[in-house]
Amino acid sequence: MPNIGRTGPDPRPLVARRGGHRLSQRSADAFKHRLRAVGISRRTFTLTGVTHMQTHLTRRGLLLGIPFALSASALSAGLFSQTIPDDLDLALRRSTDASLYTVEIAPVDPSVRLGKMHAWTLGLTDKRGRPVESARIAISGGMPQHGHGLPTAPAVTQTLGEGRFLIEGMKFNMRGWWEIDLTIDGPSGTDAITFNFIL
Ligand SMILES: [Cu+2]
DSSP states (O other): OTTTTOOSOOSSOSOOEETTEEOOHHHHHHHHHHHHHTTOOHHHHHHHHHHHHHHHHHHHHHHHHHHHHHHHHHHHTTTTSSOOOTTOOOOSEEEOTTSSEEEEEEESSSSOOTTOOEEEEEEEEETTSOBOOOOEEEEEEEETTTTEEOSSOOEEEEEEETTEEEEEEEOOOSSSEEEEEEEEEETTEEEEEEEEEEO
C-alpha cells in the first residue's frame, strides 16, 4: 500500500488504482460515482483528488480490517473458546462447598477499576450464623476463559472483628469473568468456595 500517508499531488494521470490495478477512466468514473453514493461529496473528491481519496479509503479499509484481525488472533489464542455460562452464580454471599461456613465478600469501594490495586472485606460465619473470629484464609483465582491466575497475591491483612476480615492486594488487569477462590481453615474445619466476578 504505497499511498498511505501521501498528501502531495500525484504525478501520475488521474486514474484510480484499486488493489494495485490501474482502472480505465470509465471504471474510475464509476468508482467516483460509487464514492458519492456512499456519502463522499464531489467537492471533497475534486479538491483532494483520486489518490488522496484512495488513501482515505485504504486507511478506512485498514481500520475496518483491524477488528477482524484481532478476532482472528483472539480465536487462535483460544480466548473465546469458553463462553460465560448463562447461569453463572454472581452472588458474593454464599455457603462454602461443604456448607461449613457462609462467606460474604465485597470490594471496599464498589466501583472496582481495571488495573487498580484495591481491597475487599470478607465476612465469615459458621453453619449456625455465628461470626468466625479466627480463621486462616487463602486467596487465589484467575480468569477461567483465559487460563491465567490473579496478577497479584492478595492476602488477609487485618481482622476487623465480628467475623470480618480485610483482604488487600486485589487487582484485576483484564475485563471479563474472574474467579475468586477462597480456602477457609477455621474452627469448623477446612472448606472452600469460588466466587464469580465480572469486571
Ligand atoms: Cu485474562
